[in-house]
Structure formats: structure tokens, C-alpha cells
Amino acid sequence: MQSGLTGFIRLLRSHDVRVSPAETLDAMSAASALGYADRERLRNGLALTLAKTPHEEAVLLRCFDQYFSGQLPDFSAAGETTMDSEATEPPLSAEPPAGKDNTRDMLEAAATEVPALDRALQSDLMRQLLDNDRAQLSLALGQAAAEAGLGNIRLFTQKGQYTRRMLDALGEEVLRDAVVALEQADNPLLELVRGYRDTLREQVREYVAREYLIQAEGHNRQFKDEILAGTRLNNLEHRYLHEVHELVRKMARKLAARHSRKPRTQKRGRLDMGRTLRRGIPHDGVMFHTYWRRQRRDKAQVLAICDVSGSVASYARFLLMFLYSLQDVLPRVRSFAFSSHLGEVSDLFREHPVEKAVELVNWRYGGATDYGSSLLDFAALALDDINSSTTVIILGDARNNGGDPKLEIMQSIYQRSRRVIWLNPESRRAWGTGDSEMLRYQSACHFTAECNTLKQLERIVDQLLKQTA
Amino acid sequence: MNIQDFPQLSSIERIAQGFEALGYICSPKIATAVYLAFQLRKPILVEGPPGVGKTELAKTSAELLGVPLIRLQCYEGLDEAKALYEWKYGKQLLYTQVLKEKLGDLLHGAKDLAESVERLHQFGDIFYSEDFLEPRPLLKAMQQERGAVLLIDEVDKSDYEFESLLLEILSDYQVSIPEIGTVRADVSPMVFLTSNNSRDISDALKRRCLHLYIPFPSVELEERIVLSRVPDINETLRHQLVEFVHALRDLDLKKAPAISETLDWARSLLLLHADHLEEDLVRGTLNVLLKFEDDIRNAESDLTSLLPARAAS
Incomplete structure (x- = not known):
């Protein structure tokens, strides 16, 4: 049973539920405390020890049902259906065949003529099939799966290969030979034996399909996540939008968790009498060292500005999406969007679901770019709020259509804020070419980076957070 | 804590029965969690919407075990001088x-x-x-001779630093005091942490705990809860009000009514001598169930569609 549990945990890991070795031990001791007899109880126990969020719990419960589905294969149908079909045909003997024993007798009678059938009847497999001994059969299936290394199945195209390997491991070839021999002898029992063979194949195929779902689904998702993260933002197709959104959320949450507010002790405010007196005891009660009660909290404020003009339209959707997720998880984020003019979109983001919000922003602010007047708008809206704990993030390509870049506004933002970060979807080589003002704006930024894949974005934000810490 | 000392906790069924006798109706999952926490000596991190009985669970456990409940309410800026x-x-x-x-x-x-x-x-x-040591809740819980139930309420309101402080206490049931040394609990307390998910709790803390998520109860369970807490209410009204609350939870509300609100409502209806739900009655008492003006307005507009069906049933 322990191996069953570790298998289950491996399955959970492949479905993005993080399970540490210590938790594995916990789960095992929980399982042994609860016993394996009561399924519902074990399920609850594992959910309690292994899941850490309601989402993980839902995944776990689903996986549990999948993994421990424990359905035994049913072969009784094979005999019956073929019996039925046979009954409609002219009967072989005077009495119509009825029941299992009859089938066996018939087969044994025929076996004297066809040696291959005799061999098949001698095998364990055929005996189990005839008796419909489900427990033995499911055990045999499990063993065959282990022999065939079914746990390593990863790709959809491997299904056939593994099915064949499992059939071989089960010793299906005797059945196959018997079918061939019966076919050549033109024996009327052919249909019956073929029925058994086909049901067996069907069961094995299902077994493999289920195992594939269990083993490979999670791996494939990881694989897809990695590919998505490395794809250039504007190449992503529409249908991935939803998944990208999930990815961005996951990332933003990771960042938010790390972006905790740090308390700082301050040298003013109310005196912490307790600590001060205590420190004074060694000096005969003279208070050399003073301690203060109040701690100041760094409340980092983030202002994010996103270019949604035509030149970056395809990136903008994703940048906006990132912005949206960021606002969702970080407490003090104000978002702005611009092309020819600029406006605050924080409320839009707050009130609408992401797809709609991004749509609305695109529709309301999309158009030809004018960095100069947009910066003016920004200054009017938010310049007074910028202080030494403000981070300004600008997402845009700095292509200003030859207009006045209004560098002086950028500079005053630069001077007031803690940090100005400019993320440019264009590659560094293109900066400053044509109507790009990037090189000039760069002089008024603390940090500039090229950013056109999710992976880059993640790395940049990671880097930034590390610097704050 | 040893199993011999607390026969109340020797099996999941006994826990459920014990809770029920004390007026706390719990799902099998909750009973399993308490049983496991006791068997594995692990704290339970209880999550769920406000008002589903997270704090109540700890109180009832203390009552069941007959040990003191020591409560630590967390808030921003809580430090070891106040907690430890x-x-x-x-x-x-x-x-x-x-x-x-x-x-x-x-x-x-x-x-x-x-x-x-x-x-x-x-x-x-x-x-x-x-x-010269003034023990605060955490240390106090370690020092109880017969064991204790320690409730660390709303741990998500505290700071990250405080979480790290909890790690030592929760995994080894000991506290390091630099001037004295390590204080170890003779009888390790049973620990409940509650969280409203206002922020993510660190993985280190999470993995030391059993994770129990208490959702809103099913209709059947909630009826049993109402029956045990407000036994005087008649059966039709009980059924109607629980159904109504469940219908309300399906609406898009800022704060869905929780069990505690259902109970409050049941008590107020009892005071008003109601024996079945009527529209005027509901309209007048809706503010017991819903705590936001927007929600009340929202529900009032849907009231007619929510009620007649109930009244018919």
C-alpha cells in the first residue's frame, strides 16, 4: 500500500501540488493512523496532510478518485455477447450452449482438434478469462503494467506501444495463436475466442489510457507552461490567452508573496519603556540605550504606465494583463494607459474581469502614440503622489512619431521617485533607431530592460524585488 | 498529550459524538482533522469564510478535552513581547x-x-x-500541566516575522528564551490556527500544519446545526430559513451569510414568534443576515423570486 501512496504523491506532484518528503511522511503516518479500510476517511486524511490550499485540495480529491478508482475489469460480458450472437446462428450441438461450463466444455472438445486452442486453454490467462476471475485479472494487469514500464508513459503516441507491451506481458500470444488456428480450421468457435481476445485488448487499452491520463497529463502541462513562458508575447495565439492569464497570475502571486512590507525601527515616537528599562538594568537603571515603540512600515507604492498604441498593440494586451494581475495581488498599484493621451485605469481593472478590462482599455486609449502629451497628463494626475517610496513602471516602445519627448517631465519623475523602471518590448538593438526616443528616456530611468517574453518579464521583476529586499 | 489521558479522542466517531453533545455539529472531515491532529501531534490550520465556526471548533475542542483554551488574537505589529x-x-x-x-x-x-x-x-x-518571567499566551500554553488548546486566531493578520516565530513552537512545542534556555512543553498543547486568507501564509508554516478548509455546510448539515443551537424553532421554519440562506449564498453578494448569521436570524425569527417565512418578515430582518447595504438591496430585489418557491415547498 505504501507504494500506492508514493505513486499517488508522484501523481500529485505532476499536477502542480507541491509535496515535500516531510509531507510524504506525514501522509503515511496519517494513513496508518486512519487505516486503509475506510476510503472516505483516507481521502479526508490525505487531503488534510497534503493539500495546502482549497485549490490543491480539489486537485487532490480528483486525483484520488482517478488513482484509486479500483475498478476491476469485467470479462463476463465477452462470453455473453458472443454467446448471444452464437445463439442466433444455427446451434453447434443439439442443445443451445448455456453458461460458463458449457462454453468450457465446447472449447475443450474443440481443443482436441486444434492444438493451439489447447495451449491457450492451459494458460492462466485463459482460465481467468473463462472464470471471469476479476481479482486475479486486475492483479495480472497491474503486474503486466509494471513489467511494461507503463509508469513512464509520457506522450499520446506511446499508447499503442505500451498496449502491445502489456499484452505481451500478459501472455496474450496464446490467445492470438488460437484465434489464427481456429480461423485456418474454419472452426465455429472462432467468434467466441475472438470475443475474449477483443475484450482483453479493450481492457488493456483502457488501462493504458487511464494511466496515460494520470501520468502524462501533469507532465504535459509543465511542458506547455515552459513553452508558453519562452514564447514571444506577440506570437501567442488567442486561444492561449486564458492559460497565459493563469500563468501571469501565478507569477504575480509569487512576486507579491516575496514583496512583503518591511517594518523599520525608527528613532522617534513613543518610548518603549519595557525594553529601555530592561536594557538599563546592567547600568544601575540608567537608561543609556533607548528603544522606540513605533516602527515605520515601508509602504511601497507602484504606479504602472502602459503604452497601448498600435505599434505595441500585440504586446500591450499581455502587458496590460500582467498589470491587471499585479493590481490584483499587490495592494497599492495604480495603473495608467495611454497612446495619444493618458488616463488612469485602476478602477476599470478593479471593476471588470480581465478580458473585458483589457478590451475596454484598448478601446478607450488605443491610437497614435504621443509620449509628450501623455507624460503631461501623467504629471497632472499623479506627479504630486510620487514620493521616495514610489516605483514607476513604464511599459512601452518609446516610439514617439517624432513629437516632443518632454524629457523634463521624465526627469522630474525620476528625481521624485524611488525608482523608474522602463520595460521595452523592442530588442535593445532597435532602441534609438528611427523615431525611438528610448536612449534619451533611458537617461531618466533607474532601470531599463528589454521585455518581450513572459520569462524575461518574470526574471526582471524577480531581479527588481531582490534589489528592494 | 497521550491517548490514554483523553479517551474522548480515541476514534473519529467518538470525536464527532463528543462535539455533537457539546452542540457543535461537524462534518466527518472536521472530526478526522481533530483526530489526526491529536494522533500526529500537529497543529491544524483552519481556513474558510468568516462565520463558519473556525474559532468555535477550537473552543469546543477545549471543552471536550476539559483543558483551558488559551487564545492569541493576531494583528499587525504583534511581537514576541505580547505573544510569547x-x-x-x-x-x-x-x-x-x-x-x-x-x-x-x-x-x-x-x-x-x-x-x-x-x-x-x-x-x-x-x-x-x-x-521574573511574564508568560504570554504562547508560553502559557506550553506551561499548562494538563495540556491546553491553543488558538492562534487570524494568523494571516500578523506579520511574516511573527510567522517565523511560530515555526519553532509549532513543530517542536518548545520556546527558546535567550536568558534562560529552551522551555519545552511537558504536555504538548493542541494548536488551532485560523486564517481568513487575507494574505498567503508562508509555505514553511503551512507544511507544519494539517490544512482544514471549512466551506459553507450542506443544507442537511446546516439544519442539524440550527436544530442543535436553536432547538425551539419549529421544523417548517427551520427548513425554510436554511433553504433561503442557501439560495442567498448563490447570489452575487459581497459577503455571503455564514452559519453564525443563520443562527442569529433563526434566533431573531424565534423572538418574533414567526412560524413560517413571509416576505414582509424577511424584508424586515434581512439586515441580520446581510451586512452590506448593497447586498441587502440586491437581495430585496430578488426576494420575490427567492421566496414563493420556498413558501410552496
């Missing part, structure tokens, strides 16, 4: 002043400085001993 221990600095200071004279007597006759120091050393660290 503090030195009685006033007493320390007073004693140093009072004992100053005694010191002279003690050192009387000492030949030189070295001998004086030698004599003083014999007395050890008087001022940093347990006598």
Missing part, C-alpha cells in the same frame, strides 16, 4: 534597588575584588529566572 513572554522589568528594577543593601552585607569581609566576584557568582542569574 516578557520580563517583569518593573519588578527587576525594584529588586535591584532593594537588594543593593543586601549586596553590601553579602560582600562584607571579602578580601579583594576577585573574591567578591566569586561570591556573587554563587547566586546565579537571579534576575533572569522564571520568577
